[in-house]
Amino acid sequence: MTGPDPVWLYRTVRLIRRFEERAIELVDAGEIVGGIHPYLGQEGIAAGVCAALAADDLVTGTHRGHGHVLAKGADPARMLAELCGRVTGLNRGRGGSMHAADFGVGVLGANAIVGAAGAILTGAVWERRRRGADVVGATFFGDGAVNEGMLLEAFNLAALWQVPVLFVCENNGYATTMPVAGAVAGTVAGRAAAFGMPSTAVDGQDPERVREASAAAVARMRAGGGPELIEAHTYRFDAHHTFEHRVRLDYRPPEEVAEGRSRDPVDIQGARLDPAVRAEVDASVEAVLDAAVDFALAGPHPDPATALDHLYASGLTARTGGG
Amino acid sequence: MPRLSYRRALTRALADEMTRDESVVVLGEDIRVAAANVTTGLLKKFGPERVRDTPLSEQAFTSFATGAALAGARPVVEFQIPSLLFLVFEQIVNHAHKFPLMTGGQCAVPVTYLVPGSGSRTGWAGQHSDHPYALFAHVGVTTVVPATPADAYGLLVSAIRCDDPVVVFAPAGALDLREDVAEPAPVPLGRGVVRRSGDDVTVVAVGHLVHDALAVAEELSGQASVEVFDPRTLYPFDFDGLVDSVRRTGRLVVVDDGNRSCGIAGEIIATVVERVRLAAPPRRVTRPDGAVLPFAPALDRAVQPGRDQLTAAIQLTLKDG
Numbered sequence: 001m002t003g004p005d006p007v008w009l010y011r012t013v014r015l016i017r018r019f020e021e022r023a024i025e026l027v028d029a030g031e032i033v034g035g036i037h038p039y040l041g042q043e044g045i046a047a048g049v050c051a052a053l054a055a056d057d058l059v060t061g062t063h064r065g066h067g068h069v070l071a072k073g074a075d076p077a078r079m080l081a082e083l084c085g086r087v088t089g090l091n092r093g094r095g096g097s098m099h100a101a102d103f104g105v106g107v108l109g110a111n112a113i114v115g116a117a118g119a120i121l122t123g124a125v126w127e128r129r130r131r132g133a134d135v136v137g138a139t140f141f142g143d144g145a146v147n148e149g150m151l152l153e154a155f156n157l158a159a160l161w162q163v164p165v166l167f168v169c170e171n172n173g174y175a176t177t178m179p180v181a182g183a184v185a186g187t188v189a190g191r192a193a194a195f196g197m198p199s200t201a202v203d204g205q206d207p208e209r210v211r212e213a214s215a216a217a218v219a220r221m222r223a224g225g226g227p228e229l230i231e232a233h234t235y236r237f238d239a240h241h242t243f244e245h246r247v248r249l250d251y252r253p254p255e256e257v258a259e260g261r262s263r264d265p266v267d268i269q270g271a272r273l274d275p276a277v278r279a280e281v282d283a284s285v286e287a288v289l290d291a292a293v294d295f296a297l298a299g300p301h302p303d304p305a306t307a308l309d310h311l312y313a314s315g316l317t318a319r320t321g322g323g
Numbered sequence: 324m325p326r327l328s329y330r331r332a333l334t335r336a337l338a339d340e341m342t343r344d345e346s347v348v349v350l351g352e353d354i355r356v357a358a359a360n361v362t363t364g365l366l367k368k369f370g371p372e373r374v375r376d377t378p379l380s381e382q383a384f385t386s387f388a389t390g391a392a393l394a395g396a397r398p399v400v401e402f403q404i405p406s407l408l409f410l411v412f413e414q415i416v417n418h419a420h421k422f423p424l425m426t427g428g429q430c431a432v433p434v435t436y437l438v439p440g441s442g443s444r445t446g447w448a449g450q451h452s453d454h455p456y457a458l459f460a461h462v463g464v465t466t467v468v469p470a471t472p473a474d475a476y477g478l479l480v481s482a483i484r485c486d487d488p489v490v491v492f493a494p495a496g497a498l499d500l501r502e503d504v505a506e507p508a509p510v511p512l513g514r515g516v517v518r519r520s521g522d523d524v525t526v527v528a529v530g531h532l533v534h535d536a537l538a539v540a541e542e543l544s545g546q547a548s549v550e551v552f553d554p555r556t557l558y559p560f561d562f563d564g565l566v567d568s569v570r571r572t573g574r575l576v577v578v579d580d581g582n583r584s585c586g587i588a589g590e591i592i593a594t595v596v597e598r599v600r601l602a603a604p605p606r607r608v609t610r611p612d613g614a615v616l617p618f619a620p621a622l623d624r625a626v627q628p629g630r631d632q633l634t635a636a637i638q639l640t641l642k643d644g
Contacts (some may be wrong), residue, residue, distance in 0.1 A: 058394075092427030096628060099425040108393055109426060113417055119383040120418065123390025123398075129394065130348075130372060139568055150414075153383030160378065311463070313423045313431035313486040316513075 048210025
């Protein structure tokens with residue numbers, strides 16, 4: 001990634017924002033089936049964390065994971081093709097929105113099971129370092145995940161074995177519809193403290209603040225420190241999932257939504273740029289996404305005869321289900 | 324010829340593969356002191372980086388192994404208790420097994436899950452006596468159940484070298500076996516073996532029950548010629564090898580230390596009758612539906628498949644048709 005480059009940060013949050021908006025259009029158009037979990041409003045976290053990582057550092061994301069994959073450097077066109085289920089997608093149309101992965105840029109996958117990816121990333125970083133690579137990792141999860149035992153076990157293992165993993169809690173206030181107050185006893189920071197893990201709270205709506213906190217944590221980890229936690233306070237601008245666009249669920253008061261949306265990471269970072277530069281970035285992001293949509297929709301659909309491809313890495317062939 | 328015990332066969336397989344391949348690491352609870360008597364000597368030989376004793380965090384260290392595998396390792400994860408596999412079913416099935424397909428072939432997850440002491444150990448009661456191999460066959464994770472020391476060595480070596488997750492069930496009922504083995508060698512996954520040739524009925528026996536089936540075949544040798552087929556790998560199953568046998572004998576009995584409903588015996592019979600017209604209805608001897616092994620030894624034994632049941636099933640099959 002880059003150093004403290006305000007233009008890169010802006011470009012990244014803007015790219016994620018517009019990617020999500022274009023993706024929602026494609027959901028509405030029926031080109032993306034199954035819907036998506038929009039990352040709208042949380043873009044500053046993926047951008048700020050990934051700005052602090054190097055190209056060969058490793059990342060795992062969540063079901064709300066498009067931002068993580070894009071910020072780490074995946075090609076938006078192949079990402080969008082994946083969402084559209086095309087063979088030109090990152091995962092050849094086998095993963096979709098919730099499993100998008102790009103091992104080539106260190107994204108070991110979005111993961112659709114809440115709290116599951118932390119231990120996976122810890123193992124991956126450990127093995128890369130055992131092989132002599134000076135890598136660190138960042139694993140993203142929501143406030144809902146801090147009540148998952150397997151994530152807390154991963155905190156323990158990473159801290160015990162001093163594996164440099166940045167545990168990034170994107171606290172958007174809700175686990176699906178459940179507010180934090182109804183789900184979390186104690187605090188997120190308290191969970192880190194219980195395992196002797198340093199933690200930093202940060203304004204997740206400000207990409208620069210996220211980048212600063214992440215860069216400081218990554219620097220400590222590269223200097224030999226163990227895992228750390230960042231709790232980024234944020235707000236999800238849109239639905240938990242696009243099904244909420246059709247089925248209205250009443251769990252967030254309109255005033256709260258309005259207030260949450262008033263602190264927009266795209267505007268916060270955009271205000272730091274010369275208006276002409278900002279306009280230039282906006283235009284280039286639009287061009288990238290125009291091309292991405294064209295690429296995605298032009299990609300071939302997978303042949304049903306290949307539905308079992310990649311099931312086994314060993315070459316094992318599964319029996320088919322027919323009579 | 325050197326005598327090889329089942330446990331030392333597993334130890335030797337681990338040591339040989341760790342020597343051959345730096346990417347092999349072993350994880351598990353109490354493995355530094357070899358509490359399950361399998362990882363004996365490995366810590367001293369290979370050091371704590373490659374022989375990692377873990378806290379009691381099965382879900383975390385199972386997925387840690389998945390991540391390490393994604394980054395190039397070939398981890399072996401030891402579980403002292405078979406029912407711990409229930410605890411990590413999510414980590415194995417939903418992550419390790421699904422990653423290659425979900426990522427469109429971007430990765431492999433070569434992890435071996437080793438259970439030295441699956442099934443009943445007599446007196447370990449309800450939560451330590453399961454034999455859940457059929458669950459892994461059902462979800463399509465490569466599943467092996469070695470019956471002999473030579474196969475314990477050979478199948479564990481092949482499991483470690485396999486690019487996919489493999490569960491190795493080492494039945495408690497086989498752990499005390501010893502046999503003469505000239506030179507232990509890899510045994511291919513997915514290949515069964517005829518342990519005893521016969522003409523009248525094919526008995527498929529899983530794991531330690533191979534030895535019960537051989538004993539029953541010997542007892543019945545005056546009345547019938549019983550062929551004993553040891554599948555060795557339950558998934559992928561060597562149906563071609565079994566069908567060859569059943570085409571000759573025309574009769575099939577399966578003895579399986581799993582629960583009856585949706586067990587591996589049911590799958591074996593279903594697949595054979597899809598391919599072969601049998602001379603008599605097939606039979607299976609299994610644990611009961613929904614088995615929970617009771618503590619008292621007589622009850623524990625009563626729930627496991629026994630030689631008397633197998634003898635009766637063979638005789639019924641021979642009488643029918």
